[in-house]
Amino acid sequence: MEDAEDERSFSDIRGGRLSLRCRDYSPYCREFGLSSARLSLRTLTAVTCAVWLTAYGLFTLCENSMVLSSAIFITLLGLLGYLHFVKIDQETLLIIDSLGIQMTSSYASGKESTTFIEMDKVKDVIINEAIYMQKVIYYLCILLKDPMEPHEVSQVVPVFQSAKPRLDCLIEVYRSCQEILAHQKATPSP
Amino acid sequence: MVLKAFFPTCCASVDSGLLVGRWVPEQSAAVVLAVVHFPFIPIQVKELLAQVQQASQLGMAVLGTWCHCQQELEESLGHFLEGLGTIFSHDPWLQLCREKGTRCWSCKAIYHQVSSSPDTPSEDQVMLIFYDQRKVLLSWLHPPMTVPNCQAGDVTASARGLAAIFDTVSRSKMLFHSDRFDESPVRLSHWQSEGVEASILVELAKWASGPVCLLVASMLSIISAAGTWRLWNLWPLSFIRSKLSACEQLRHRLEQLSLVFSTQKAQSPTQLMRKANMLVSVLVDVALGLLLLSWLYSNDRIGQLANALIPGADRVAEELQHLLQWLMGAPAGLKMNRALDQVLGRFFLYHIHLWISYIHLMSPFIEHILWHVGLSACLGLTIALSILSDIIALLTFHIYCFYVYGARLYCLKIYGLSSLWRLFRGKKWNVLRQRVDSCSYDLDQLFIGTLLFTILIFLLPTTALYYLVFTLLRLLVVTVQGLIHLLMDFINSLPLYSLGLRLCRPYRLADKPTALQ
Numbered sequence: 035m036e037d038a039e040d041e042r043s044f045s046d047i048r049g050g051r052l053s054l055r056c057r058d059y060s061p062y063c064r065e066f067g068l069s070s071a072r073l074s075l076r077t078l079t080a081v082t083c084a085v086w087l088t089a090y091g092l093f094t095l096c097e098n099s100m101v102l103s104s105a106i107f108i109t110l111l112g113l114l115g116y117l118h119f120v121k122i123d124q125e126t127l128l129i130i131d132s133l134g135i136q137m138t139s140s141y142a143s144g145k146e147s148t149t150f151i152e153m154d155k156v157k158d159v160i161i162n163e164a165i166y167m168q169k170v171i172y173y174l175c176i177l178l179k180d181p182m183e184p185h186e187v188s189q190v191v192p193v194f195q196s197a198k199p200r201l202d203c204l205i206e207v208y209r210s211c212q213e214i215l216a217h218q219k220a221t222p223s224p
Numbered sequence: 225m226v227l228k229a230f231f232p233t234c235c236a237s238v239d240s241g242l243l244v245g246r247w248v249p250e251q252s253a254a255v256v257l258a259v260v261h262f263p264f265i266p267i268q269v270k271e272l273l274a275q276v277q278q279a280s281q282l283g284m285a286v287l288g289t290w291c292h293c294q295q296e297l298e299e300s301l302g303h304f305l306e307g308l309g310t311i312f313s314h315d316p317w318l319q320l321c322r323e324k325g326t327r328c329w330s331c332k333a334i335y336h337q338v339s340s341s342p343d344t345p346s347e348d349q350v351m352l353i354f355y356d357q358r359k360v361l362l363s364w365l366h367p368p369m370t371v372p373n374c375q376a377g378d379v380t381a382s383a384r385g386l387a388a389i390f391d392t393v394s395r396s397k398m399l400f401h402s403d404r405f406d407e408s409p410v411r412l413s414h415w416q417s418e419g420v421e422a423s424i425l426v427e428l429a430k431w432a433s434g435p436v437c438l439l440v441a442s443m444l445s446i447i448s449a450a451g452t453w454r455l456w457n458l459w460p461l462s463f464i465r466s467k468l469s470a471c472e473q474l475r476h477r478l479e480q481l482s483l484v485f486s487t488q489k490a491q492s493p494t495q496l497m498r499k500a501n502m503l504v505s506v507l508v509d510v511a512l513g514l515l516l517l518s519w520l521y522s523n524d525r526i527g528q529l530a531n532a533l534i535p536g537a538d539r540v541a542e543e544l545q546h547l548l549q550w551l552m553g554a555p556a557g558l559k560m561n562r563a564l565d566q567v568l569g570r571f572f573l574y575h576i577h578l579w580i581s582y583i584h585l586m587s588p589f590i591e592h593i594l595w596h597v598g599l600s601a602c603l604g605l606t607i608a609l610s611i612l613s614d615i616i617a618l619l620t621f622h623i624y625c626f627y628v629y630g631a632r633l634y635c636l637k638i639y640g641l642s643s644l645w646r647l648f649r650g651k652k653w654n655v656l657r658q659r660v661d662s663c664s665y666d667l668d669q670l671f672i673g674t675l676l677f678t679i680l681i682f683l684l685p686t687t688a689l690y691y692l693v694f695t696l697l698r699l700l701v702v703t704v705q706g707l708i709h710l711l712m713d714f715i716n717s718l719p720l721y722s723l724g725l726r727l728c729r730p731y732r733l734a735d736k737p738t739a740l741q
Contacts, residue, residue, distance in 0.1 A: 060349070062226055132226045132251070133351070134386075152386055 044203040046070065047171050052199055054206065062131030062214060066207050068197045069124040073117070073142060085109050118143040122196040129211055131218050135176060137193060151191070153218065154181050159211040161204050162190075172201045174208060227333050227350050228253040229318060230389055232357040235259050235290070236322070238413040240301075242308065243287045243318060244273060244399075246392045254287050254318060255392045257357075257399055258414040266311050268409045280395040288318025288333075309334070318350070357415035360393045361400075363731040440485040448478060467617075470600075473610040473712065477603075481506065500721040509604035509715060516608055517601045526598055530591035537583045537619060541576050544622075548572055551693065560686045568633075568690055572626055579622045606712045613708045620701045627698040634691040637680055644677035 038058040046052050055067040089105030121142040128136040134152045141147075157179040161172055178189040194204075230245075230253060241261040247254050260269055273284040289305045309317045316333040331350040400416045402408050456462060465471045480502045520526060552569035554560065597615075601608035617624075646652060647670070652663035665673070725732050 062349075062351075130351070133228065133353070 042206075044199055047166075047169065047198045047200060052197055052203065054199070054203055056206070056210065062217060063129070064210055064214060065126060065128045066210070067124055067126045068194055068199060068203070070122070070197050072123060073121060078113075082109055114143070117141065118145055125194050125197050127193055127207065127211075129214050131214050137191075139196070149191075151176065151178065155179060156215075157184075157187060159208065159215060161201070161208055171198065172204055173198070174204050226252065227316065228353055229320070229331065229350055230255045230353050230355050231320070232256060232258075232415060233354045234357060234415045234417075235413055236354070238290075238292065240289070240291045240293060241413070242269070242312070243290050243320065244269075244284065244412075245287050246282055246284055246396075247287060247314070248388055248392070251388070253389065254316075255389055256287060257284075257393065257396050258412045258417075259290050260286075261411040261413065264410055269312075272410050276396060276399045279398040282392060282395055284396075284399075285314050286312035287314055288320065291319070291321040292324060293321075320352070355389075355393075357393060358421075359731060360390055361397070361415075362729075363390060437485050437487055441482065441487055444478065444482045444485065448482065451475070451478070468614050469709065470607060470610040470614050473606055474603075476716070477506070477606070497719075497722060501719040504721040504724075505716065505718065506604070508720060509606055510602070512605040512715075513601045513603060513608055516605060517598070520598050520601070526595050527591060530594050533590055533594075534583065534587050538580065540620075541580050541583075541622075544576055545573060547693070548576075551690065555689065558685065558689065560689070561683055564683055564686050568686070572629075575622060575625065606715050609708050609712045613705050613712075616701065616705060616708075623694070623697050623701055627694045630687075630691040630694040634687050637684060637687050641677070641680050641684070644673050644680065647673040648677055 039055065041053055041055045043051060043053045051071055053069050055069070057065045057067075059065065085105055085108065089101050093099065093101045118141060122139050123142050124140045126136075126138040126140075128138070130136075132153055134150055135156060136148060136150045138146055138148045155178045157177040159174065159176050162175050163170055163172055173192050174194060175190050175192045177187045178191060179186065180188045228251065235256070235258070238259050239261055241259040242264070243254075243256045244260055245255045245257040269286065273286070277284045289308055291301065291305065293301065305319065316335045319330075319332045319334065321330045322328065329352065331352050333350050399412070400414050402410075402412060456465060484499050484503045484506070520529075548569050551560075552565050597611055598608075600611060643653065646660065647665065650662060650665065651660050653659075654661045
């Protein structure tokens with residue numbers, strides 16, 4: 035069975051480029067991958083130069099060469115830590131009818147962290163508004179329910195937190211998810 | 225609902241056969257546990273399934289057929305497989321097929337029941353989910369606390385959602401005991417069919433744990449019976465017992481050990497975790513204690529410690545004497561009442577003199593006592609720390625005494641002052657009504673009362689200063705003891721087994737499935 039795949043480009047709330055890749059594995063299994071721009075050489079050079087210039091300035095003030103070597107260490111460790119813990123390159127949302135929803139974040143160093151939510155716990159997928167610093171932004175989130183109390187929302191899990199796409203991208207993802215969830219609600223568990 | 229078939233990854237390349245496992249109707253999921261190969265006798269397959277069903281309390285059945293052949297399904301094989309569907313009737317009947325050498329799979333689910341209403345939708349597609357049997361078997365899912373109105377024996381209610389799948393695999397251990405080297409009439413393929421995986425050390429430990437537990441439990445019961453003698457409740461001993469923290473720690477450890485070595489098996493995963501944590505913390509404690517022991521007893525450190533102890537106590541006493549001399553003069557520029565100052569100062573100085581002579585009396589025996597007491601470190605680092613805390617308490621006993629005297633004096637003074645202040649204002653404390661009432665005093669009562677009041681109030685700074693100084697000293701000692709107790713509690717209660725499990729085998733600690741791959 036062929037799976038349909040298409041890739042489009044959108045922008046995030048700051049104007050950066052994002053690319054959304056929707057894969058339709060089957061009528062009840064879809065995957066949305068949102069990739070943001072990679073770490074640019076320009077920012078990296080700028081930050082490194084700034085750190086080393088300040089270190090050189092301190093060195094001329096206090097004549098201690100430890101400042102220079104510690105600046106090098108800090109730059110290296112800082113870069114590694116940033117790539118491994120902070121910079122998220124791609125976020126994926128995999129939704130499988132009657133099984134669950136899985137969110138994967140892959141970092142620039144290759145690390146992947148996944149979260150899986152069973153379909154029993156998913157109440158709905160909605161687009162919500164939030165006040166973020168001086169802006170009002172839209173974000174997609176999954177509402178969770180406790181299977182014992184199906185009419186109350188127990189938790190709200192936001193999706194695509196680091197990519198932060200704009201409303202047009204969110205609407206695409208929202209429509210696809212709702213198709214699958216509608217199918218899931220039409221055939222409830224006995 | 226979409227029909228989900230959970231298929232073990234180890235069976236993806238085995239020969240054709242029958243699929244056996246469990247059907248979970250609430251989620252429309254078929255969990256395949258093993259593949260039965262040809263040739264087989266249907267009666268024996270049914271017997272095996274009945275045995276496994278009895279052992280695991282779950283409904284086992286033949287779920288369908290598995291076909292792994294060279295090219296497209298041959299006609300005769302196709303009819304044979306359909307014939308099997310009539311022998312082992314199961315609704316729905318799965319037919320999984322894979323071509324050798326390729327990655328083409330075909331899955332079909334056939335519903336035998338004729339649907340009553342003519343406009344029901346066509347059969348759903350089958351979703352095939354691969355799972356690693358070994359990992360799913362070894363992950364213990366720790367479910368959250370069950371709702372109070374569930375019965376303890378009501379096991380189906382506790383396994384909801386995907387937890388039911390994990391539950392199915394872990395409770396069917398009996399099915400995985402036969403491997404392909406056994407001469408059983410039914411040939412199965414599952415994750416252990418190449419040979420049952422086990423570790424010699426684990427098996428030996430399990431076999432030895434029975435007698436060892438019995439032996440240790442009996443020894444511990446003798447010790448705890450000795451500990452509950454009525455003799456220990458006589459007055460001096462019970463008082464000393466309540467004050468020494470080493471006894472408390474010993475008792476705590478004894479309780480923990482008797483829980484760990486009790487002959488009952490753990491009822492639930494949390495209890496097992498608790499027992500394992502206790503055992504690991506006791507072992508780590510004893511290891512650290514032995515390390516301390518080897519460090520203390522090498523290079524005659526005990527002798528050095530004993531030799532440093534007496535001069536140390538002397539120095540502390542000297543410092544206290546200096547302090548009292550300072551208080552007897554004009555401390556921090558405050559002017560004290562000379563007579564009271566001298567009395568209190570001389571009283572406390574005499575006490576210090578007594579204390580020093582007592583320490584000097586004990587000095588020849590210190591080394592022996594320390595040597596024998598240090599041997600108790602082999603019972604654990606926490607015991608050694610508690611003994612250290614007790615030694616500090618004993619050595620600073622004079623500071624404690626001073627604090628008690630200072631506090632008593634101050635307390636008396638404050639009571640006297642408050643009662644005379646009430647008299648000064650013409651009021652009285654009514655003990656029956658527990659409140660302050662007005663009262664008419666005679667003239668001589670008022671005169672004496674006012675006199676005493678002024679005396680006490682002018683003596684207040686002196687007593688308050690002594691009280692403050694000795695309270696601060698006592699606080700210092702209590703802080704040091706408190707830090708030692710904190711360290712002891714930390715060692716006692718750190719769950720090292722759970723931490724180690726989290727680092728090495730995180731799937732044993734999950735409470736819900738965390739990731740698909």
